[in-house]
Amino acid sequence: MRMIFSFIGRKVLRLLSLLFAISVITFILISHSPIDPIQAYIGADMMRVGPEQREKIAENWGLNEPPAEQFFRWGSSVIQGDLGTSMIYRRPVTEMIHEKFLHSLALMIIAWLLSGLIGFILGIAAAMKKDKWPDRIIKGYCYTLAATPTFWMGLLLLMIFAVWLEWFPIGMGVPAGVLTENVTLADRISHIVLPAFTLSIVGVANVALHTRQKLIDVLSSEYILFAKARGEKGFTLLWRHGIRNISLPAITLHFAGFSELFGGAVLAEQVFSYPGLGQATVEAGLRGDIPLLLGLVIFSTLFVFAGNLLADLISFIVDPRLKERKPV
């Protein structure tokens, strides 16, 4: 037990230093970016907003101070739990992340479970039938997926299932023109199917190919040879001697894939006009909304870090060999 605590303690330290480094780097990058947030905000009203008004906006946003001072002010309020106010939305960043993340969360969980499950099953199937036609099809499918950009896949699905077949809505999280009290669970599900499926594609190839390789290794090991000699075969053999061994890389990989999930969500949400964190991130980046972008960066760092931490913890628990190794 003490080992787990020291493990967590080290991780927390690492997280804090990571967060600090990430926010400093992000801030430096944004303040050197060629985007002028005021210009981006004014946009087409350029001709009607005079220099005096620009000055007022800059002052309101705190852009007149030197970057170091801006960062310090932002940092000290973050330590007190206040992520600041978004420049373009004029709402507290915490409130915005909360609202948008709830939308994204459902999407990401479904996609994540789907891709893990599909990937794992495909990987097993491929390894069991190594070098036969199912293996070749699955491998080919995985290579294609791995080489396919999410947004392209999303557009394809959108064209086929929403525009031509009209099975699913073209986007958004709720049906158009329906009051919240009349939105059914079925409505919500039909809206989430396409984006979740698009997003799940990101993880499938990874999990499937790794699981396949691991299972092939396992199947050629001596203990399998021994089990076979005892007359075990097919699914029983896999269940008794394979699953636990091959699930480890799949789980680790899949939890560590949180970052790809996050990146994929940005694109999938963009294609399906889905109101999650992805859209907010794109807006914040393109328009130089410093507080919002920093808030999102910190949040996504936490998210990805949590994924990696879970992966570590689970392998720690599942794999007895890791427990026995004493930390230095």
Place this chain on the structure above:
Amino acid sequence: MKKFIIVFSVIILLIFTGCSNGGNGESKNHADTTRDELILAVGNEPETGFDPALGWGQYGSPLFQSTLLKRDHDLNVTYDAAKGYEVSENGKVWTVKLRDDVMFSDGKPLRAEDVQFTYETALTSDSVLDLNILEKVVVKDPVTVEFHLYEANSTFLHSLLTLGIIPKHSYGDQYAENPIGSGPYKLVQWDKGQQIIIETNPNYYGKKPFFKRITFLFLNEDAAFAAAKAGQLDMAYIPASFSKNEVPGMVLESIQSVDNRGIMFPYVPSGEKTDDGKDIGNDVTADIAIRKAINVAIDREALVDGILEGYGTPGYSAADGLPWFNEETKFEDGDVNAAKEILAKADWKDENGDGVLEKEGLKAAFTLLYPANDVTRQSLAIAVADMVKPLGITIKVEGKSWDEIENLMHSNAVMMGWGSHDPIEIYNLFSSKMAGMDYYNSGFYSNPKVDEYLEKALLSKNEQEANEYWKKAQWDGKTGLSSKGDAPWAWLVNIDHLYLVNEKLNIGEQRIQPHGHGWPITDNLVDWKWDEK
């Protein structure tokens, strides 16, 4: 592996052909004209919500609020919540009389205090609304309000036309999400990042809209087009590149705009620098013969047909078709011979036979910059360069980011775009007082006579008088800021705004739209109805 590829492509092919057969059925939505609901996708979500003090309603109708004045479809000024206004002798005090029967959607009356509160809030909101000219707002009696300006400015009218009135009693942090106002509609639901649903406001004093409930989806142009194809919309805003695709049950409406594109020429010879070290002026474009010749040689119709797919109009000024546009400034273009004559008269000759004109050792060559991410501007720039080549003028076309252009725009020609329903734009683009201030008059144009007209236009007490001066500034018979006069710009085209509209929906008479595609179409929402037939 090869086998797999073949199998896979056959499957994909089957899916595709199968689908194109399946998708032709017209959606039930379109045929039904008994419903009094519409679903539109015409613009982006206003990030700061529906608070006029933060910029809501500057384009199109504010929907939930009413303004003091409004423009009809010919862009004439009429009254909305006001019943009259007067400007004092010195132009600094505007007195507005309010209607006494205007009610907010919560049943309380609209009074002068609300107007005062609206303008004071907008003034201090640090938003896109620039009301810095306003000194104070004085309530005279419940239905009379006075606006005191620091200096006379006839374009203050634009604020009266666009700023929706906020109720003082219900304004707070949540207002942008729950707007209460005296407009034709009230907000029922806002699903952030997705849509708003609005319904008619029973307390509205004006013409009752035909459609009781309207849903606005916040989709980008691609998604809006996809939704239209799937038969889920009554109206979608689309870019010109989609205009060739037919959508069953919908027709393409092309609406004229002042969303213009033109070439800004540096007006003065080189040599000077701005305070922050940017070069000013260009010796070639400082020669009026070069600017005039380019203006005359460009075939604007060809640009509209070739680059805008025909969805546009030839551009002659920053304000084509608006009440302050001077019709006399239109001219015959596409005339290469006339252009050559202008150049020959000004002693531009090709002495060394390299196809480029010279004058006193100066080659007729300059750089034209355009924002690199804008395909339309790029195409326009290249087309213009081709059109003036036979004259012996070489235009080097270069795409840059706006940040680079900002540093180079005082010494190089730039492909710019403007177009506003506020005549202050003319002042900002051409007054010598605005030379070098941000993007205003970046070519350092100046003409004392034009300046005089521009100042007079600002000082005018009503729009008619102001418009006379705006027109004179463009061309008074002898000089002006138009291509007939000093030709500091070569205006090229006005880009039409395109919408896919349900073929049975009648969207009334549309006015000329400003720069900004989308929301302006809601200006006459109350007039929309189903076609009778």
